[in-house]
Amino acid sequence: MKMMDKKKIIEDGILEQYILGELHPSDERYIEQLLASDPELKQHFDTLEADFETLGLENAVVPPPMVKNELLSRATALKSEGVKQPTASKASRFKFYFAVAASFSALFLATSIWLYSQLNKLESDVKMVETEKQDLKKELNQLSESYDTTAKLYATLSHPDTKQYVLEGNTLMPQGKVISFVNHDLKSVVINTERLPELDEAHNYQMWADVEGEMIDMGVIDTSQSLVAMNYIDASESLNITIEPRGGSEHPTVERLVTNVYL
Amino acid sequence: MQDDSTLISRLQQRDEQALSALYDKYSGAIYGVILKMTKDETRAKDLLQETFITVWEKSYQYDPKKGRFYTWVYRIAKNKVLNFLRKPVKLIQTDDFSVYKQKEAPISFEAEHLELKGALTTLKEHHKTAIEMVYFKGLTHREAHEEMGVPLGTFKSYVRQALKELRASYGKMMLLIMFLIIYGI
Numbered sequence: 072m073k074m075m076d077k078k079k080i081i082e083d084g085i086l087e088q089y090i091l092g093e094l095h096p097s098d099e100r101y102i103e104q105l106l107a108s109d110p111e112l113k114q115h116f117d118t119l120e121a122d123f124e125t126l127g128l129e130n131a132v133v134p135p136p137m138v139k140n141e142l143l144s145r146a147t148a149l150k151s152e153g154v155k156q157p158t159a160s161k162a163s164r165f166k167f168y169f170a171v172a173a174s175f176s177a178l179f180l181a182t183s184i185w186l187y188s189q190l191n192k193l194e195s196d197v198k199m200v201e202t203e204k205q206d207l208k209k210e211l212n213q214l215s216e217s218y219d220t221t222a223k224l225y226a227t228l229s230h231p232d233t234k235q236y237v238l239e240g241n242t243l244m245p246q247g248k249v250i251s252f253v254n255h256d257l258k259s260v261v262i263n264t265e266r267l268p269e270l271d272e273a274h275n276y277q278m279w280a281d282v283e284g285e286m287i288d289m290g291v292i293d294t295s296q297s298l299v300a301m302n303y304i305d306a307s308e309s310l311n312i313t314i315e316p317r318g319g320s321e322h323p324t325v326e327r328l329v330t331n332v333y334l
Numbered sequence: 335m336q337d338d339s340t341l342i343s344r345l346q347q348r349d350e351q352a353l354s355a356l357y358d359k360y361s362g363a364i365y366g367v368i369l370k371m372t373k374d375e376t377r378a379k380d381l382l383q384e385t386f387i388t389v390w391e392k393s394y395q396y397d398p399k400k401g402r403f404y405t406w407v408y409r410i411a412k413n414k415v416l417n418f419l420r421k422p423v424k425l426i427q428t429d430d431f432s433v434y435k436q437k438e439a440p441i442s443f444e445a446e447h448l449e450l451k452g453a454l455t456t457l458k459e460h461h462k463t464a465i466e467m468v469y470f471k472g473l474t475h476r477e478a479h480e481e482m483g484v485p486l487g488t489f490k491s492y493v494r495q496a497l498k499e500l501r502a503s504y505g506k507m508m509l510l511i512m513f514l515i516i517y518g519i
Binding site: 081082083084087088090091092093103107116118119120121122123124125126127128129130131132133134135137138139141142143145146147149150 | 348354357361362364386387399401402409450454470490497504
């Protein structure tokens with residue numbers, strides 16, 4: 072509806088059409104706004120409405136009582152069904168829907184935070200499991216290495232052709248001795264280090280094979296193990312042990328020979 | 335006119351007694367309108383009941399700032415009747431493929447329901463007809479002016495004039511009533 076002045080609205084019967092419900096809803100809203108802001112027009116409108124009502128009441132026809140009885144029993148039934156929330160004003164319904172929406176948002180937010188924390192926890196769990204797995208793998212490798220070593224040692228020790236030689240300590244090592252097990256078929260040498268006296272941090276025992284007058288390195292003896300495999304050297308005539316600076320030497324320090332045995 | 339605001343707010347609180355009281359007050363006027371529009375008592379009774387069921391169910395939609403309670407109920411009733419009248423006639427197909435209008439209970443209607451009463455009867459014929467068309471037959475201003483065969487502007491002035499005369503008549507009535515109240519005893 073175009074902007075209309077008061078006079079035009081009154082002369083065009085717009086208010087009558089409004090009361091009779093003939094106007095388009097958008098025009099109705101326009102008229103409602105006008106009426107709310109113009110007391111004079113509102114007064115004119117009130118008079119018209121009152122007249123229409125009087126007109127209706129003057130032409131009233133009393134309906135049969137049955138209609139009222141049915142109406143009231145239906146009304147009671149509808150009320151007890153609680154189909155509608157009639158007293159809820161628009162504002163309070165809005166509040167209600169807003170509250171519902173807000174609750175869902177809050178719930179959603181809480182759930183998200185919880186899920187996020189769970190995700191973080193899972194990630195750290197996965198990392199922990201990964202680390203544990205690595206540790207276990209390392210341990211397994213060590214175990215299987217140790218098993219291989221032990222199996223080799225055992226193979227040497229249990230072999231029927233293995234020969235046992237005892238290296239008694241000389242005057243430099245009167246209390247000490249080393250048991251050696253030599254197998255020429257397996258080409259292996261295993262020694263028992265239990266009776267080797269402990270050395271200071273700066274020194275190791277080192278084993279040598281004598282091949283035609285030449286001392287060949289068989290390795291530094293790891294005294295932390297009781298049974299140690301040494302390098303097998305072909306055509307060895309004797310086994311010799313010297314005390315060497317930590318880490319071993321290329322040539323034996325003959326002055327510090329502690330024990331030897333001829334094969 | 336007694337103030338309805340207490341009854342209406344009780345109605346909006348789903349108070350059946352308020353519904354009952356408002357029904358007593360307005361059902362006659364609304365029934366009069368429905369009867370004149372439908373010219374069918376059986377339908378009119380149903381439509382009156384449906385109107386007040388809607389009043390009961392949608393009472394929260396009524397806003398006193400926008401107008402009188404009676405106007406609100408009148409518009410609900412008018413919409414229900416117009417929707418009913420606009421429904422297509424039910425047709426029944428018979429065995430020989432011809433189509434008949436569905437047989438319904440014979441329409442009962444007393445002609446006196448169509449008679450206009452009160453101050454309206456004192457108006458000039460064309461003023462009375464104009465009011466009757468828009469108020470009791472549910473025609474729009476546009477439909478009514480065509481029905482009467484006069485230009486829309488003329489028709490609008492008929493309505494306005496008719497209401498002016500009614501107003502004057504009601505004003506006299508009010509003066510008379512007040513006179514009786516003040517000096518009656």
